[in-house]
Amino acid sequence: MTTTTTTAADADPGTDARCGPGMSRRERIGHLLQHHGALMVLAVTVVVGALVFDSFATPQNAANIVVSSSFLAIVAIGMTFVIISGGVDLSVGSSFVLAGVLAAYGSRYGLLVALLLPLSVCGAIGLVQGLIVARTGMAPFIVTLAGLLGMRGLMLAVSDEGANTYLVQNDAFSALGQASFLGLTVPVWITLGLALLGGVLLQRTGFGQNVYAIGGSEEAAVLMGVPVTRVKVLVYLISGLLAGLAGALNAARLSSGVTILGAGMELDVIAAVVIGGTLLTGGSGGLIGTMAGVLLLGVIQSLINQIGVLTSSFQQVVSGAFLALVVVAQRILHRAQRLS
Amino acid sequence: MATAVLEARGISKGFPGVLALDDVSFRLDAGQVHALVGENGAGKSTLIKVLTGVYRPDRGTLLLRDEPVTFDNPLAAQRAGISTIYQEVNLVPQMSLAHNLLLGREPCSRLGVIDTTQLYAEAERVMTRYGIRTDVRRPLCSLGMGTQQMVALARAVSIEARVVIMDEPTSALEPREVDTLFGVIADLRSEGISVIYVSHRLDELYRICDRVTVLRDGRVAHDGPLGELARVELVALMLGRDPAEIRRDGATRFTGEHTTTAGEPLVEARSVSRRPVLRDVSVQVRPGEVVGLGGLLGAGRSETAKAIAGALQVDAGTVTVAGQQVRRGSPAAAIRAGVSLVPEDRKAEGIVPTLSVRDNIALAALPQLSRSGVVSDARIDRIVDSFMRRLRIKAASPYQKVSELSGGNQQKVLLARSLATGAKVLLLDEPTRGIDVGAKAEVQALIDELAAEGLGVLLISSDLEELVEGADRVVVLRDGAVAGELSGDQVTEEAIMATIAATGETDG
Numbered sequence: 031m032t033t034t035t036t037t038a039a040d041a042d043p044g045t046d047a048r049c050g051p052g053m054s055r056r057e058r059i060g061h062l063l064q065h066h067g068a069l070m071v072l073a074v075t076v077v078v079g080a081l082v083f084d085s086f087a088t089p090q091n092a093a094n095i096v097v098s099s100s101f102l103a104i105v106a107i108g109m110t111f112v113i114i115s116g117g118v119d120l121s122v123g124s125s126f127v128l129a130g131v132l133a134a135y136g137s138r139y140g141l142l143v144a145l146l147l148p149l150s151v152c153g154a155i156g157l158v159q160g161l162i163v164a165r166t167g168m169a170p171f172i173v174t175l176a177g178l179l180g181m182r183g184l185m186l187a188v189s190d191e192g193a194n195t196y197l198v199q200n201d202a203f204s205a206l207g208q209a210s211f212l213g214l215t216v217p218v219w220i221t222l223g224l225a226l227l228g229g230v231l232l233q234r235t236g237f238g239q240n241v242y243a244i245g246g247s248e249e250a251a252v253l254m255g256v257p258v259t260r261v262k263v264l265v266y267l268i269s270g271l272l273a274g275l276a277g278a279l280n281a282a283r284l285s286s287g288v289t290i291l292g293a294g295m296e297l298d299v300i301a302a303v304v305i306g307g308t309l310l311t312g313g314s315g316g317l318i319g320t321m322a323g324v325l326l327l328g329v330i331q332s333l334i335n336q337i338g339v340l341t342s343s344f345q346q347v348v349s350g351a352f353l354a355l356v357v358v359a360q361r362i363l364h365r366a367q368r369l370s
Numbered sequence: 371m372a373t374a375v376l377e378a379r380g381i382s383k384g385f386p387g388v389l390a391l392d393d394v395s396f397r398l399d400a401g402q403v404h405a406l407v408g409e410n411g412a413g414k415s416t417l418i419k420v421l422t423g424v425y426r427p428d429r430g431t432l433l434l435r436d437e438p439v440t441f442d443n444p445l446a447a448q449r450a451g452i453s454t455i456y457q458e459v460n461l462v463p464q465m466s467l468a469h470n471l472l473l474g475r476e477p478c479s480r481l482g483v484i485d486t487t488q489l490y491a492e493a494e495r496v497m498t499r500y501g502i503r504t505d506v507r508r509p510l511c512s513l514g515m516g517t518q519q520m521v522a523l524a525r526a527v528s529i530e531a532r533v534v535i536m537d538e539p540t541s542a543l544e545p546r547e548v549d550t551l552f553g554v555i556a557d558l559r560s561e562g563i564s565v566i567y568v569s570h571r572l573d574e575l576y577r578i579c580d581r582v583t584v585l586r587d588g589r590v591a592h593d594g595p596l597g598e599l600a601r602v603e604l605v606a607l608m609l610g611r612d613p614a615e616i617r618r619d620g621a622t623r624f625t626g627e628h629t630t631t632a633g634e635p636l637v638e639a640r641s642v643s644r645r646p647v648l649r650d651v652s653v654q655v656r657p658g659e660v661v662g663l664g665g666l667l668g669a670g671r672s673e674t675a676k677a678i679a680g681a682l683q684v685d686a687g688t689v690t691v692a693g694q695q696v697r698r699g700s701p702a703a704a705i706r707a708g709v710s711l712v713p714e715d716r717k718a719e720g721i722v723p724t725l726s727v728r729d730n731i732a733l734a735a736l737p738q739l740s741r742s743g744v745v746s747d748a749r750i751d752r753i754v755d756s757f758m759r760r761l762r763i764k765a766a767s768p769y770q771k772v773s774e775l776s777g778g779n780q781q782k783v784l785l786a787r788s789l790a791t792g793a794k795v796l797l798l799d800e801p802t803r804g805i806d807v808g809a810k811a812e813v814q815a816l817i818d819e820l821a822a823e824g825l826g827v828l829l830i831s832s833d834l835e836e837l838v839e840g841a842d843r844v845v846v847l848r849d850g851a852v853a854g855e856l857s858g859d860q861v862t863e864e865a866i867m868a869t870i871a872a873t874g875e876t877d878g
Contacts, residue, residue: 239473250461250462256473314464
């Protein structure tokens with residue numbers, strides 16, 4: 031428009047109470063809880079843990095939590111993209127395990143193969159899943175469930191029904207999983223880097239905004255001219271690649287392609303993302319929350335180990351209860367925001 | 371003559387079972403506000419979807435500035451300068467106002483990273499022009515409908531649109547917001563941007579539109595300057611009636627007047643309001659009476675019925691049944707009181723297609739047919755059997771799936787369901803739409819019979835003939851308020867159309 035509308039400018043915006051500048055206090059609190067609730071709970075849990083258990087707040091324990099969480103975190107970054115776009119990727123657990131086996135197998139041919147083999151296989155499967163979801167409109171749940179089963183079978187075939195455990199035979203590759211820098215292992219630094227990169231991609235690029243738009247309202251996104259198919263395909267590709275990378279790094283850490291660790295991981299990943307404040311219905315959430323969600327799961331596990339009397343399986347009970355709480359809280363927050 | 375910005379020539383578009391557009395031509399001139407009107411099913415939405423690349427026409431051509439074009443998808447139409455604001459705001463509710471406004475055109479730094487400071491500043495600048503001063507970082511869903519509509523409009527215009535299509539843009543707006551919108555439209559016109567304006571509010575059409583195209587049953591019923599067309603003529607064109615034509619009786623199966631027992635109304639709605647769709651609507655139905663609700667699409671007819679049935683939350687007003695006030699906003703309370711709504715959209719709101727005829731009839735009456743939560747099969751069978759016979763429902767057996775029945779029989783199943791609950795008042799929303807002529811006559815005869823048995827019927831119909839012959843009294847709604855009430859000899863098609871067309875000022 032080249033001219034200014036006199037009528038529009040004359041209209042008094044003050045009469046609509048909701049159009050006042052800034053958000054109300056209640057709205058701001060709701061917003062804060064929704065987006066940073068996990069971070070706050072994490073902080074509280076850490077402080078309480080430190081006060082109750084002497085051995086909890088040690089640098090050693092902190093490093094343990096961070097290192098063991100880093101693999102889950104990498105997968106969760108990809109999952110955050112998928113869930114914000116309104117989908118879900120159930121295949122990441124299988125992808126993670128398959129990548130570990132492939133990386134260990136490939137390590138005998140050198141560092142490059144050890145990395146590229148799992149990445150290309152998992153990336154390709156992610157791409158295919160994305161294409162099916164985006165092009166046919168089939169439910170992501172079903173498509174990635176098929177991916178889960180298919181990759182589990184592929185892993186069993188590669189490892190002779192799990193009888194054959196490949197050992198990592200490349201020092202450079204092992205270093206990727208085990209070497210330390212400034213007190214933290216390489217996977218932790220990779221996680222940090224990816225989280226930062228992912229955060230910028232999600233919040234500060236057109237691609238990221240398109241992911242939010244599709245998850246928020248796919249119909250609206252289509253009408254607003256968002257390239258829905260391309261964005262969806264990319265989202266599943268990212269998820270597949272990151273699950274593959276995490277699996278490869280895990281193999282490097284363990285020096286072998288373990289065929290059982292990581293199966294069922296997809297549920298932990300989804301739990302971490304949801305606890306982090308990302309709505310399963312899509313359109314809302316972020317990576318800071320996801321990172322907090324991952325760490326929270328790690329901290330809960332560590333605290334339960336501290337208690338000692340309880341077995342570690344109790345961790346799942348607590349995580350499950352926590353997840354339920356978060357979902358209920360989100361529902362309430364969501365309603366409060368709508369009504370405000 | 372100005373050049374046509376957008377022109378459709380001989381467009382036809384069919385869907386399984388219906389021909390939505392039949393050889394429709396439409397010409398939009400530069401800097402004109404062109405009204406597109408028609409009743410439900412006239413083909414407006416389909417035409418808009420063809421113009422915006424959502425549908426591809428089966429036949430016919432689109433011309434953009436005299437050049438033939440085809441749009442493969444909405445994006446292609448947008449790139450060609452055609453923007454659309456849909457009836458339901460089509461933006462992403464969770465995203466901020468600014469991100470919605472500028473999605474796809476975010477200001478970026480050289481690295482491709484969005485410059486949020488500039489994004490918010492730009493969004494603020496744009497919205498100020500539309501008279502909206504608010505925090506553009508707020509999620510869209512936390513803003514009022516008027517603001518959301520303005521965001522949609524601003525977005526539509528800001529992508530260098532030459533044509534802006536507005537599909538009932540004012541349906542959710544307050545009067546002040548409508549004024550702002552019209553100010554913007556006037557500006558668009560002065561800049562040479564063309565607007566296709568779809569609305570049923572005659573006042574609005576006459577306020578801002580230059581030209582009008584009336585669609586009816588997928589064809590162009592009229593096309594010409596709006597100023598030369600009297601309101602009553604426009605209404606007649608939309609409803610498919612020639613006001614000069616002298617109407618003869620006999621096309622419907624209604625028998626005419628019912629012997630209305632004077633006295634207490636069976637159901638009475640008093641000053642029911644729900645902003646912005648209903649304002650101060652009062653209607654009463656006495657036993658044995660058929661009261662018609664007339665008016666154009668969007669005048670508040672369905673809303674009135676829903677408000678009486680407790681299916682629409684109201685801001686003010688009361689509904690009483692036989693002198694007893696019914697709890698607001700509770701369909702269950704309304705059903706207990708004997709009020710039953712047969713909704714307009716049979717498929718979405720009425721039948722449960724996967725269930726049998728028997729289950730569909732018994733559904734709402736289950737609480738009455740069960741003892742301590744256990745349903746008696748024998749009692750259901752008795753009731754289902756009696757209604758299937760009484761309403762002459764043609765089904766292979768009570769166990770046939772209701773989705774396999776014809777539209778007319780589905781409608782009868784819905785009537786049976788209402789009656790099975792012991793309804794004393796039937797609210798029938800377009801009971802004969804979309805069913806074939808024979809079934810239509812049967813349903814009409816049935817309505818007559820039910821009224822003769824002492825039920826109160828509120829009949830909503832866009833078919834003027836049906837309204838005139840079926841109803842003892844007709845309450846005419848316009849823009850969510852009662853525009854007039856006709857009874858006895860006053861109930862004629864001409865009178866109904868004249869009431870609809872009367873200028874808005876008279877009703878206060």
